[in-house]
Amino acid sequence: MVEGPGHMAMDEIEANMKIQQRICQGAPFYVLGPLVTDIAPGYDHITSAIGGAIAAKAGAAFLCYVTPAEHLALPNVDDVKQGIIASRIAAHAADIAKKIPHARDIDDRMADARRKFDWEEQWNCAIDPETAKAIRADRSPEIEESCSMCGKFCAVRSMNKALAGEYIDIL
Numbered sequence: 001m002v003e004g005p006g007h008m009a010m011d012e013i014e015a016n017m018k019i020q021q022r023i024c025q026g027a028p029f030y031v032l033g034p035l036v037t038d039i040a041p042g043y044d045h046i047t048s049a050i051g052g053a054i055a056a057k058a059g060a061a062f063l064c065y066v067t068p069a070e071h072l073a074l075p076n077v078d079d080v081k082q083g084i085i086a087s088r089i090a091a092h093a094a095d096i097a098k099k100i101p102h103a104r105d106i107d108d109r110m111a112d113a114r115r116k117f118d119w120e121e122q123w124n125c126a127i128d129p130e131t132a133k134a135i136r137a138d139r140s141p142e143i144e145e146s147c148s149m150c151g152k153f154c155a156v157r158s159m160n161k162a163l164a165g166e167y168i169d170i171l
């Protein structure tokens with residue numbers, strides 16, 4: 001396994017992947033992020049996930065996660081959690097784009113669960129169900145078939161009602 005870069009502009013990542021793979025004769029190649037900008041200390045799990053998604057799509061064999069504490073401190077447990085989740089999202093997004101068989105099955109399940117407002121199934125599909133549940137519980141909507149973002153103006157709820165031939169009450 002060959003170690004790659006940790007800092008790289010977005011437009012340079014794909015070419016770097018190809019050059020490294022050629023020089024290393026196809027040996028597995030992993031990247032530390034890479035961070036696509038250096039101005040976001042405290043958010044380097046995000047800057048690295050952006051780079052990691054591009055790198056994975058371009059052929060990286062493995063993504064090394066980066067935590068929000070990168071360049072600042074020894075990561076704590078929550079930092080590690082944030083970093084791993086960000087990296088897993090990047091890797092999964094790349095798997096979908098690479099059309100790896102069944103990679104997007106869970107996304108399709110989530111889309112169907114959202115359409116049906118099946119919250120338990122949404123938690124089953126979520127990469128971090130604890131956080132998702134906590135956010136919904138903290139800002140509960142008036143009605144179960146929506147969230148507090150749009151309430152009765154929920155487009156999903158309105159479409160379900162339209163398809164069922166039901167009256168759409170928005171007031």
Ligand code: SF4
Binds near residue numbers: 147150155156157
């Ligand atoms: S209320 Fe708005 S944000 Fe929430 S599920 Fe419906 S359309 Fe989406």
